Amino acid sequence: MKKWTVTLVMMLWSVWMYSAELQSPDGRFLLQFNLEDGIPVYQLSLEGQKVIDKSRLGLEIKDMKPLTGDFKLVRVDESSFDETWEPVWGEFKEIRNHYNEMAVTLKQDETERIMVVRFRLFNDGLGFRYEFPQQDSLTYFVVTDEKTQFAMTGDHTAWWIPGDYDTQEYDYTTSRLSEIRYLMKDAISPNASQTPFSDTGVQTALMMKTDDELYINLHEAALINYSCMHLELDDKNMIFEAHLTPDAIGNMAYMQTPTHTPWRTVIASKNAGDILLSNITLNLNEPCAYDDVSWIKPIKYVGVWWEMITGKSTWSYCDLPSVKLGETDYSKVTPNGRHAANTANVKKYIDFAAQHGFDQVLVEGWNIGWEDWFGKSKEYVFDFLTPYPDFHLEELRDYAKSKGVRLMMHHETSSSVRNYERHMDKAYQFMVDNNYNAVKSGYVGDIIPRGEHHYGQWMVDHYLYAVKKAAQYKIMVNAHEAVRPTGLCRTYPNLIGNESARGTEFEAFGGNKPDHTTILPFTRLIGGPMDYTPGIFEQDISKINPDNDSHANTTLARQLALYVTMYSPLQMAADLPENYNRFMDAFRFIKDVPVEWDDTKVLEAEPGDYITYARKEKGTGNWFVGRTNDEVARVSKIRLDFLEPGKKYEATIYSDAKDAHYKTNPQAYEIKQRVVTSKTKLTIKCAPGGGYAISIIEK
Template identity: 60%
Template sequence: MSQLTLTRKIALLFFICTAPIMVFAQTITSPDKNFTAQFSLDANGVPLYQLNYKGKAVIKPSTLGIEVSKGASFMDSFTVTNATQTSSNTTWDPVMGEEKTIRNNYNELVVTLAQAKNNNRYIRIRFRLFNDGLGFRYEFPKQADLSYFVIKDEHTQFNLAGDHKIFWIPGDYDTNEYAYITSKISEIPGLQKKATIEINAQQPIPNPSVQTPSMMKSADGLYINIHEAGLINYPAMSLNVEPGFKLSSHLTPDAVGNNGYMQTDTQTPWRTIVVSDKATDILASKLILNLNEPTKYKDVSWIKPVKYIGVWWEYFVAGKSTWAYGKENNVKLTDDFSKLTPNGKHGATNERVMRYIDFAAKNGFDAVLVEGWNVGWEDWIGNWKEEVFDFVTPYPDFDVKKLNAYAASKGVKIIMHHETSASATNYERRLDRAFQFMQDNGYNAVKTGYVGQIIPRGEHHDGQWMVNHYIHVAERAADYKIMVNSHEAVRPTGLNRTYPNWIAQESARGTEFEAMGGLAPEHTTILPFTRLMGGPMDYTPGIFQTDLTYYKTGGNQRVNTTLAKQLAYYVTMYSPLQMAADLPENYERFPDAFQFIKDVAVDWDNSYVLEAEPGDYVTIARKAKGKDEWFVGSVTDENSRTATVNLNFLPKGQKFTATIYADKKDASWNKNSQNYEIKTVEVTSKTNLKQFVAPGGGFAISIRVKK
């Protein structure tokens, strides 16, 4: 026997002895054949899966399982009783979105697993493999020996192929409003303390962990995004960071330490893995939306995109105005608020709101958000109070009927604001009365807020109880034909398909943090790859005045972008709800730049991700819904660059006029940030624009058919 043959036999023997023994395995491929996913059982009946993309390992063999409290777990001792493969290739039209029509094309494997030791109790694991990645979930059919059970933990593993670069925020049960850290996976434990900065009502996970969507890039050029879809009646998932580049599911517990209460027939949310060797494909993915159920609303005609302004940003600028009407502390809802001593700086007054309505009407905006209109703002922050707001009683200087009549006469809506003070129990008790009040007074949209520690006490923003609460609010709002924009809520998972009146969410570090320490220039080059993977964000862009004085400290603060970058957000940060967040007087100072905000669409027929690299830059073009108008936005990090804008998405054989709003050469995020220039050029589908982007800057382009 040759030495080579002997070496091969030894190597084969070593592999057989060290590899798990599989008693069942089945493979599916994506429709385009780029992905292969394999499900298997090892010799102990433990379920495993793995995922490859173009021959490269994305997820190495990883365990699956659900641990049950006070009962037999769904972890091992399984046998396969059935395995079926099917395919689907359909299209559907979202009520609002980045695309008029979305293709839903996948191959599916459904494996039925039984446990003989538990009277053949069975579950299913359903895999859907798309051309952009994998989704899978656990399903628990109704059966004689399985009805109610409590989840102690979910043991879904993501065994990664290497020490990838990762863009992450620390795991937390109550807030998504951390700043992003970029590091290697192996560096996360050492950076966890630094990343976990102080935020209101936070509850960090003690062991090394990250939140989803979690964006990674491998050394060999694969972009990998892990998240979840269809988060209903289940706690949100973070990811434990384990040795050997392993991530595993970490569910948000409830007040008594349980992770979920289940009753068959039921299922978990989908676990999603979006993968490509092109960063642009990650942003173009519709996998998460496709895994959500279609809406059951019979009438969606009342759900419409909204461009709005608001009595909001002035609360963050020192000395301008306040949410509260009075000066007193120890205020109760039963008090006579007309007897409060006015503080002289209340923002939501009849006079001020009417000025905002006039500005909205003059400039073509749909609505005006008014915060601080209702009694209760005097002393609730920092006090874990049950009944702070009743959602129907205005302050003495806010006349609900007068203002809504005035807004209606101008063709403008007022957006209601319901700050719940995180007392979800109080909000649910008053919900129908509050929505009836809105309907009676002409409101068709509400911004909800959940600032503070959740009541019922011990529950978390991302736990099962609150997940069900947010959905209940959306469903109940639909009964009154009301759209919902939730802040401080669980991060989105594509449920805007199922509940299209849940029009947007915050659920990340948004513009308000520009007045509370600032946002890094790279922040909005990361958000499209993380937070926005789950759904539209109410980021509240459009700040033109970049030097601020923060309302709490009086200290100097600046918005860490150029003015032109603020314009770009209306394209790069998708939402059918877009705010021009600055004060009207600041827009009046820059009317030529403000023109882009007035013109830009908020609902789209098509979107084109032209170039992207997480943490560095994003350039996106979109076609306005039902119009021959196109808009382009581009943002960068702290480094200047030259962007490439290939206009081959334009109809061929026509000429167009492009208006470019761009940084001047001397502009940057921290110097001369208001220096911009506007130029008009003729373009066609053959045009390849090269455009300078300043450090921390951006540009915006509007394109119309040449007259």
């Protein structure tokens, strides 16, 4: 790791000093801080263009004078930092962490309390947080509201989902900020657990575009021991204010000095692709916490999952109205005949994985308790140890090992969090004993203890506890229904995946909007990779389950592209093996595309319309390109100037056929091969809801 640090300390004791400024290393961004009548205020500009107008800072705390005003500026510490670090896995082999920093120390007159606002200004945006050093006047305190503002300069176009304490599983709405209030009701779709809180509340990461072509993204980084931040819009003044997730009694966060909040982030650029390439979220997190990371490996997997999501099969073994662990005798009940996680069926998936070079097979519904797991106020739901009678665990473990494949564990907690924590050590040890090294965890339903929320401080602490505990057993975690990521995978790289958004499963519940995957990289993926589970080759769900008339709103070619555009070190081929066997020439791309990268380029991008990525395979000279397109037919024009000059490559192009359409002809695709060089230009037609994928292999 290369690292340079320069520190300059400015002791500004004069009572006449009320302001300070900070520039980004390249001088394009300017941060201005002021005290206006004792109230801390900041603003941010890019090359003279305002990104954030004058915005107030501060916190409200329980039974105490709020930390929002009556401050004096005591001191400003400035420093510069520049390092290059290597992620355990990621979109780049190396990441540069280069910023100028300004720590503003404030003292509240009446209370003598000290609050530090630390700003880090990068070449692609801003991070800032509140810090509270150890002090006699502030020890234990309860945050009841965070008053951080993000003042917009106009009625921007935004890509947003409703603010909610329990889910991000919404389709995105594209609108002006002023329209959010009127569109909110239609934007809220049903979910297993949801708590929308406002007509103008939205979630981060929030993507916006100004009328003068400035792209702005608001999010947070390093969410630890604090509540998840949403944004509440004052639509008369176009000012967003932080809105924290409360606990069961209405408090937002419990703090003890010395302490600090998560970082609040503002990424901005005049080029949409720069938003996608920003590493601010990762850079604001601490370095890797583990000395040994050799056990953390990216995974490509298949799973006994889609047949249950579509309703063809069930998670449960029988149809009893209720069961009790330790009391229900499964040997005496009649199986329902539709249980997917049975030995013979799982072996088919193991054989398919082994034949086509996949690392693991996810099996859900293997353990007892699924008959009445959902929607009940039931704490003892699963023990994470006991298989159903038709799932022969040892036999399948040994069979998978003989084929060079591992099984992937599934821990659905049904949001009974204390039950999971009680069983966690035994469950992880059980995994180690049976050759599992990765787990998909789930938190479906309302949180137990009752009244807590998925995105509150209590649950934020739990998710990290599960990841740290898993690391003790050298287990990788893919958490579903958890709080959306904020770059913690840098510090804890065994957090190899998250869901935390509306994923592919909703294609079997009525479908996602065609533009969904053109927005997610600008929003959800800003915080970290998503286990989106792509690869659906049969878009007519009724052909899998005649009782399900849903339709996946995508072409087959775009499903291939998602392995490039939806970055994750954990990629699933989600469809049924029999559907892949029907299109084995297209399936070739899923087999070939890697999950580890040395470099990433954005060739085209416009949120809500299209994204084209090019990624370089780790340790090789091979590149893979993916394009995801919205509901409008478009023509993509790209240059391959990222290839090494003077070399020839074999390109295989998987694209929409001329008559392809996500609704009427989604499986129409064509495959072409040609020799390409760094001078090659490609023009490729993209169908509505379509896209393309390209493998570019060194000759």
